[in-house]
Amino acid sequence: MSIVFTEIAKTFSLHTSKTTYQLKIGNLNYVNHLYYGATIHDEDLSYLIRRYDRGFSGNPYDSLKERTFSLDAQPQEFTTQQQGDFRINSIEVQNPDGSFSFDGRYIAHKIYPGAFTLKGLPTAFATDKDTVDTLEIVLEDAVTKVQVTLLYSVFEEADIIMRAARVHNGGTGEIALKRIMSLNMDYMNGGNLDIISLPGRYGQERQVERQPLTHHVHKIRSGRGISSHQQNPFIALVEKEANEEYGSCYGFALMYSGSFLAEAELDQYDQARLVLGVNDRLFSYQVAPGEDFDTPAVLMTYTHKGLTAMSRNYHNFFRNNLNKSKFVRDIRRPVLINTWEAAFFDFDDVKLIEIAKAAKGMGVEMIVMDDGWFGKRDDDNSGLGDWYVNEKKIKCGLTELVRQINDLGMKFGIWFEPEMVSEDSDLFRSHPDWVMEIPGRHAVRSRNQLVLDVSRKEVQDYLITSINAILDSANIYYVKWDINRAITDLWSNALPAGHQGEVSHRYVLGLYRVMDGIIKTHPDIMFEGCAGGGGRFDPAMLTYFVQYWSSDNTKPLDNLKLHYGSSFLYPLCTMGAHVSQASSMVPLETKAAIAMCGTFGYELDATKLGPDEVAVCKKMSDLYLKYYDINFFGDYYRLANPFENVNLVAWECVSKDKKEALLTVVTVNLTVNGPQEYIHCRGLEPDSLYQVEKEGSGVVLTASGMALMHAGIPIPREIPEFTAFMYHLKSL
Ligand code: GLA
Numbered sequence: 001m002s003i004v005f006t007e008i009a010k011t012f013s014l015h016t017s018k019t020t021y022q023l024k025i026g027n028l029n030y031v032n033h034l035y036y037g038a039t040i041h042d043e044d045l046s047y048l049i050r051r052y053d054r055g056f057s058g059n060p061y062d063s064l065k066e067r068t069f070s071l072d073a074q075p076q077e078f079t080t081q082q083q084g085d086f087r088i089n090s091i092e093v094q095n096p097d098g099s100f101s102f103d104g105r106y107i108a109h110k111i112y113p114g115a116f117t118l119k120g121l122p123t124a125f126a127t128d129k130d131t132v133d134t135l136e137i138v139l140e141d142a143v144t145k146v147q148v149t150l151l152y153s154v155f156e157e158a159d160i161i162m163r164a165a166r167v168h169n170g171g172t173g174e175i176a177l178k179r180i181m182s183l184n185m186d187y188m189n190g191g192n193l194d195i196i197s198l199p200g201r202y203g204q205e206r207q208v209e210r211q212p213l214t215h216h217v218h219k220i221r222s223g224r225g226i227s228s229h230q231q232n233p234f235i236a237l238v239e240k241e242a243n244e245e246y247g248s249c250y251g252f253a254l255m256y257s258g259s260f261l262a263e264a265e266l267d268q269y270d271q272a273r274l275v276l277g278v279n280d281r282l283f284s285y286q287v288a289p290g291e292d293f294d295t296p297a298v299l300m301t302y303t304h305k306g307l308t309a310m311s312r313n314y315h316n317f318f319r320n321n322l323n324k325s326k327f328v329r330d331i332r333r334p335v336l337i338n339t340w341e342a343a344f345f346d347f348d349d350v351k352l353i354e355i356a357k358a359a360k361g362m363g364v365e366m367i368v369m370d371d372g373w374f375g376k377r378d379d380d381n382s383g384l385g386d387w388y389v390n391e392k393k394i395k396c397g398l399t400e401l402v403r404q405i406n407d408l409g410m411k412f413g414i415w416f417e418p419e420m421v422s423e424d425s426d427l428f429r430s431h432p433d434w435v436m437e438i439p440g441r442h443a444v445r446s447r448n449q450l451v452l453d454v455s456r457k458e459v460q461d462y463l464i465t466s467i468n469a470i471l472d473s474a475n476i477y478y479v480k481w482d483i484n485r486a487i488t489d490l491w492s493n494a495l496p497a498g499h500q501g502e503v504s505h506r507y508v509l510g511l512y513r514v515m516d517g518i519i520k521t522h523p524d525i526m527f528e529g530c531a532g533g534g535g536r537f538d539p540a541m542l543t544y545f546v547q548y549w550s551s552d553n554t555k556p557l558d559n560l561k562l563h564y565g566s567s568f569l570y571p572l573c574t575m576g577a578h579v580s581q582a583s584s585m586v587p588l589e590t591k592a593a594i595a596m597c598g599t600f601g602y603e604l605d606a607t608k609l610g611p612d613e614v615a616v617c618k619k620m621s622d623l624y625l626k627y628y629d630i631n632f633f634g635d636y637y638r639l640a641n642p643f644e645n646v647n648l649v650a651w652e653c654v655s656k657d658k659k660e661a662l663l664t665v666v667t668v669n670l671t672v673n674g675p676q677e678y679i680h681c682r683g684l685e686p687d688s689l690y691q692v693e694k695e696g697s698g699v700v701l702t703a704s705g706m707a708l709m710h711a712g713i714p715i716p717r718e719i720p721e722f723t724a725f726m727y728h729l730k731s732l
Contacts, residue, residue: 001111001133002014002015002016002131002132002133002154002156003015003111003133003134003135003152003154004042005109005111006042006044009024009044009046010024010025010026011023011024011034011042011044011045011046012024012109012135012137013040013041013042014135014152014154014161015039015154015156016154016155016156016157016158016159016160016161017156017157017159018038018039018159018303019036019037019038019039019159019301019302019303020035020036020037020038020039020040020041021035021036021152021154021161021302022034022035022036022040022045023077023137024044024045024046025106026046026049026074027063027069028060028062028063028069028105029105029106029107030071030074030076030080030105030106031076031077031078031104031105031106031137031139031150032046032049032074032075032076032077033075033076033077033184033185033186034046034048034049034075035048036185036250036302037248037302037304038302038304048188049074049075049188051068051069051073051074052068052073053067053068054068054070054072054073054269057070057072057073057084057086058070058072058083058084059084060083060084060103070084070085071083071084071085072084072085072086072087073269073271075186075187075188075271076184076186077137077150077184077186078090078091078104078139078148078150078165078184079091079184079275080102080103080104081093081100081101081102081103082100082101082102082103083101083103087265087267087273088217088263088265088273088275089179089275090165090179090180090181090183090184090275090277091104091148091167091177091179091180091181092177092178092179092180092280093146093167093175093176093177093178093180094175094176094178095144095146095171095173095175096144096171096172096173096174096175097173100178101141101143101144102141102144102146102148103141103142103143104139104140104141104146104147104148105139105140105141105142106137106138106139107138107139107140107147108137108138109135109136109137109138110135110136111133111134111135111136112133112134112136113132113133113134114126114132114133114134114153115132115134115153115155115162116134116136116151116153116162116164118164118166118294118295118296118297119292119294120294120509120512120513121255121256121294121296121297121509121512121540122255122297122322122512122540122543122544123153123162123164123255123297123543124153124155124160124162124255124297124299124317124321124322124543125321125322125324126155126321127320127321129157129320130155130156130157130158130320130321131155131156131157132153132154132155132156133153133154133156134151134152134153134154135150135151135152135154136149136150136151136152137149137150137152140170144171144175145169145170145171146167146168146169146170146171146175147167147168147170148165148166148167148168149165149166149167149168150163150165151163151164151165151166155317155321158313158316158317158320158321159301159302159303159313160299160300160301160313160314160317160321161299161300161301162297162298162299162300163182163183163297163298163300164182164183164294164295164296164297164298165180165181165182165183165277165294165295166292166293166294166295167180167287167292167293168291168292169287169288169289169290169291169292170289170290171289172289173289174286174287174288174289175286175287176284176285176286176287176501177283177284177285177286177287177293178280178283178284179277179280179283180277180278180285180293180295181261181275181276181277181278181295182254182256182276182277182278182295182296182297182298183252183274183275183276183277183298183300184273184274184275185250185252185273185274185275185276185300186271186272186273187237187271187272187273188271189270189271190213190237190266190267190270190271190272190273191266191270191272192239192240193212193213193237193238193239193240193266193272194210194211194212194213194237194238194239194240194242195210195211195212195213195218195220195235195236195237195264196208196209196210196235196236196237196238196307196568197209197220197231197232197234197235197236197262198231198232198234198565198566198568198569199220199230199231199232200229200230200231200232200565201229201230202229202532202533202535202552203229203533203551203552203553203558204229204551204553204558204561204562205229205232205533205534205535205537205550205551205562205565205566206232206534206537206550206562206565206566206568207561207562207565207643208564208565208568208643210238212240213237213264213265213266213272214266215265215266215267215268216265216266217263217264217265218263218264218265219261219262219263220235220261220262220263220264221259221260221261221262221279221281222258222259222260222279223259223279223281223282224259224486224487225258225259225451225486225487225488225490225504225507226257226258226259226483226486226487226531226535226536227256227257227258227260227535227536227537227538227540227541228486228535228536229531229532229533229534229535232537232538232569233253233254233256233260233262233276233538233539234251234252234253234254234568234569235251235252235262235264235274235276236249236250236251236252236307236310236568237249237250237252237264237272237274238250238307238310242306242307243306243307244306244307244308244637244638245305245306245308245682246304246305246306247304247305247306247307248302248303248304249302249303249304249306249307249309249310250300250301250302251299251300251301251302251310251313251314251569252274252276252298252299252300253298253299253300253314253539253569254276254277254296254297254298254538254539254540255296255297255298255299255538255539255540255543256277256278256296256508256538256540257508257511257512257536257538257540257541258278258279258487258504258505258507258508259278259279259281259282259283259504260276260277260278260279261275261276261277261278261279261280261281262274262275262276263275263276276298277295277296277298278295278296278505279504282490282501282504283501283502283504283505284501284502285501285502285505286498286499286502296540299314299317299539301313301314301317307568307638308637308638308682310568311567311568311569311636311638312635312636314569314570314571315570315571315635315636316571318539318542318569318570318571318574319571319573319633322539322542322543323542323543323544323545323546325523325526325527325546326523327526327546328546328573329633331526332625332628333526333546333547333599334365334366334411334477334478335363335364335365335366335600335601335602335621335624335625336364336365336366336367336368336413336478336601336602337355337356337359337362337364337366337367337368337601337602337603337604337606338368338370338413338480338578338601338602338603339352339355339367339368339369339370340370340371340415340603341554341580341581341582341603341604341605342355342603342604342605342606343355343372343605344371344372345371345372345377345378345379345380346372347369347372347393348392348393348394348395349393349394349395349396349401349404352367352369352401352405353401353404353405353408354607355367355605355606355607356405356408356410357408358606358607358609358614359410359602359606360408360409360410361614361617361618362602362606362609362614362617362618362621363617363618363620363621363622363625364410364601364602364606364617364621365410365411366410366411366412366413366477366478367405367410367411367412367413368412368413368414368415368478368480369412369413369414369415370415370480371415371417371482372390372393373389373390373393373394373398373414373415374386374387374388374389374390375387375388375390375425375426376390376424376425377390380447380448380449380484381422381424381448382422382424382425383422383424383425384417384420384421384422384425384427384449385420385421385422385425385426385427385428385452386425386426386427387416387418387463387466387467387469387470388466388470389470398470398473398474399473399474401474402474402475402476403474403475406475411477411478412474412475412476412477412478413476413477413478413479413480413526414470414476414478414479414480415479415480415482416467416470416479416480416481416482417481417482417483417484418452418463418467418481418514418518419451419452419454419463419483419511420449420450420451420452420483420484420485421434421435421449421450421451421452422448422449422450423448423450427462428450433493434452434453434456434458434459434462435450435451435452435453436450436451436452436453436487436488436489436490436491436492436503436507437450437489437491438489438490438491439491441489443488443489444488444489446484446485446486446488447484447485449484449485451485451487451488451489453491453492453493453494453503453507454507454510454511454514455492455494455495455502455503455506455507455509455510456492456493456494456510457494457510459510460510460513460514460517463514463517463518464514464517464518467518468517468518468521468522471518471522471525476525477524477525477526478525478526478527478528479525479526479527479528480528480529480530480549481515481519481527481528481529481530481545482530482531482532483530483531483532483535483536484531484532485532486535487504487507490503490504491503492506512540515544519544519545520544526546527544527545527546528545528546528547528548528549528576528599529541529544529545529547529548529549530548530549530576532552533549533550533551533552533553534548534549534550534551534562534566536548537550537566537570539569542570542574545574546573546574547573547574547575547576547599548570548574548575548576549576550562550563550566550575550576550577550598553582554578554579554580554582554603555582555583556582556583556586556590556591556594556595556722557583557586557668557722559577559594559595559597560594560642560649560666560668561642561643563575563577563594563597563598563651564638564641564642564643564649564651567636567638567651571632571636572597572598572599572631572632572636572653573599573631573632573633574599575597575598575599576598576599576601577594577595577596577597577598577599577600577601578595578600578601578602578603579591579592579595579600579601579602579603579604579617579620580602580603580604581603581604581605585722586722587722587723587724588613588616588617588620589616589619589620589724590666590722590723590724592616592617592620592623592624592724593620593664593666593724593726594664594666594724596620596623596624596627596631596664597631597651597664600621600624602617623695623726627653627662627726627728629655630653630654630655630660630661630662631653631662633655633656634653634654634655634656634660634661634662635653635654635655635656635683636651636652636653637651637652637653637654637681637682637683638651639651639652639663639679639680639681639682640679642668645669646668646669647667647668647669647670647671647674647677648665648666648667648668648677648679648715649665649666649668650663650664650665650666650679651663651664652664652681652682652683654682654683654684658683658684658685658688658705658731659688659730659731660728660729660730660731661681661683661684661690661728661729662726662727662728662729663679663681663713663725663726663727663729664724664725664726664727665679665715665724665725665727666722666723666724666725667715667719667720667721667722667723667724668721668722669721670717670719670720670721674717676714676715676717677714677715677717678711678712678713678714678715679712679713679715680708680709680710680711680712680713681705681708681709681712681713681729682709684705684708684709684729685705685731686704686705686706686709687704687705687706688704688705688731688732689702689703689704689705689731689732690702690703690704690705690708690729690730690731690732691729691730691731691732692708692713692727692728692729693727693728693729693730694725694726694727694728695725695726695727695728700727701713702732705731708729713727
């Protein structure tokens with residue numbers, strides 16, 4: 001059992017294979033957080049809490065004038081409200097009498113095998129290789145009878161703990177949740193922590209930022225209704241000394257695709273607190289007596305072995321425990337060509353067949369018909385919402401077009417943007433009340449499109465029915481599911497005034513229902529997510545999508561940064577990456593080597609390539625197949641940081657059995673007559689002998705794992721910038 005309750009000490013010890021998390025039913029039945037770190041057995045760690053009479057830090061009434069007992073200074077598992085803890089809070093509830101108080105004390109707990117699930121929200125699941133146990137602890141406010149159940153599923157082998165909170169209104173009047181976080185995490189000694197986050201913008205998603213945790217509230221958030229290009233729902237707190245190989249790292253990834261909030265604070269006594277959950281901005285959720293509210297889940301992990309090990313825990317977990325699609329692991333994903341950058345809106349069935357024919361020679365196995373095939377969609381000002389085939393463009397009809405593509409020996413994929421509507425569309429003309437628009441105002445336009453009120457059941461049903469009809473009308477193998485704007489004008493015509501603070505969250509729940517109705521009912525279709533690139537690339541989306549389009553920016557050198565940043569959380573097999581026409585100074589081989597640091601494909605007009613270029617593409621598609629298993633299922637190592645002033649950027653994937661590795665090096669800056677540079681491998685078997693083959697040049701070296709890791713591989717100098725080297729290491 002990975003969860004041990006010690007009756008006498010009243011401690012709960014949650015053990016993964018390498019970590020322990022401990023909490024305790026403390027004085028007055030407040031639940032204290034005691035420890036999260038490397039494995040310690042079940043001993044009571046409450047000696048760590050030292051109590052002092054702290055000025056201006058109040059004492060709960062029933063602590064009986066005990067001045068050293070203050071919630072302001074003690075590590076909590078979840079916060080109270082108005083009980084003298086002035087730090088950032090995990091709950092803010094307005095009670096039926098108008099008061100803002102929550103004094104949650106332990107009343108019950110249960111421990112059971114398996115992972116928890118949440119109502120309408122995605123969670124991770126246990127496979128038959130996992131040992132998973134769940135602890136639920138119920139806190140109750142004795143006056144209002146509002147309960148918060150803290151949920152912990154311990155994925156033992158994976159070193160992951162999944163957490164969430166469930167509010168139950170056990171009282172007699174309606175309550176308003178103004179803030180409810182999925183997780184509260186206290187550190188008794190937080191003065192030595194840095195925050196790592198993945199900020200960005202459209203076209204430059206998931207860059208890496210590291211900053212010290214200081215004495216103010218640090219906020220990492222999206223208020224855009226989508227998890228966003230600007231921040232990813234991920235935060236790590238790491239020891240200042242932590243680097244790729246050493247140091248304590250705590251990772252927290254929220255399984256949510258809407259507006260989110262992480263707040264971290266170093267308090268007056270250098271204790272740290274982190275909360276993470278649904279953004280409380282423009283949020284107020286009514287919970288009627290007897291009803292529940294579930295927060296999204298957080299996946300948390302700890303390692304004292306540095307950033308690589310933290311990322312590794314997530315990579316393994318995301319590959320194994322988020323998505324049951326056969327395309328995650330059992331079926332190799334095809335090399336695809338997407339028509340967007342080749343044709344934009346200017347294509348018809350004949351052009352698609354031409355592209356498919358030309359792409360065959362490049363080793364492409366699937367053509368994806370992007371935006372522009374439906375309704376009256378000749379540019380991005382019209383047609384969204386009309387999910388029926390535009391037969392002026394697809395003259396032969398979709399079923400026949402797909403048949404012809406299949407006859408070429410190719411698979412067929414299609415694009416949708418389900419949540420959006422153009423004002424110039426039949427859907428808008430017949431259902432103008434289905435958009436998010438505040439009464440008496442005009443909705444904000446973005447890319448000249450409006451947002452459907454996906455919180456409404458009839459809108460969800462329309463999307464499920466109309467999109468499924470297309471999917472069932474032809475032999476469709478793949479879907480790219482896009483969203484191309486942020487959500488504004490939070491308003492639902494289907495909700496009364498007092499419930500409008502629920503719209504943002506209800507939208508996300510509605511979206512998950514639509515995705516359940518389309519994606520989960522089509523297990524034979526491979527789904528890729530997209531949000532104008534990676535604007536909604538998050539762990540919840542990966543429960544539906546096996547891969548996510550990383551960015552609309554296909555410039556190879558920008559992608560080096562994007563992949564590096566994304567890799568803090570996401571495995572390569574989830575990152576959509578294509579070779580495109582962008583950046584003509586970068587050779588095709590280099591573009592392809594970089595796109596192999598993701599799910600490989602092309603984003604160009606195959607009919608315009610010369611025979612030499614087609615041959616290069618074929619060679620690179622073949623390499624993608626050759627290295628598929630190492631890239632998709634191996635262990636990934638960041639070897640050189642493209643955000644630093646480096647001459648070489650490098651990464652490595654090592655097969656789980658360490659018998660093979662693929663090392664990719666890209667020269668980004670070559671100084672004249674500069675020094676010899678070496679790349680140090682990682683993750684090899686020290687005593688094994690490896691044969692190092694440079695793609696295109698044959699075997700260049702045979703050396704031990706030790707030598708390759710500690711002494712390195714010399715990288716040739718006399719070559720042009722933007723050259724990619726791929727070294728295949730094989731143990732002898
Ligand atoms: C978004 C996507 C692109 C493409 C266009 C189509 O920007 O990221 O790849 O699908 O939409 O409109």
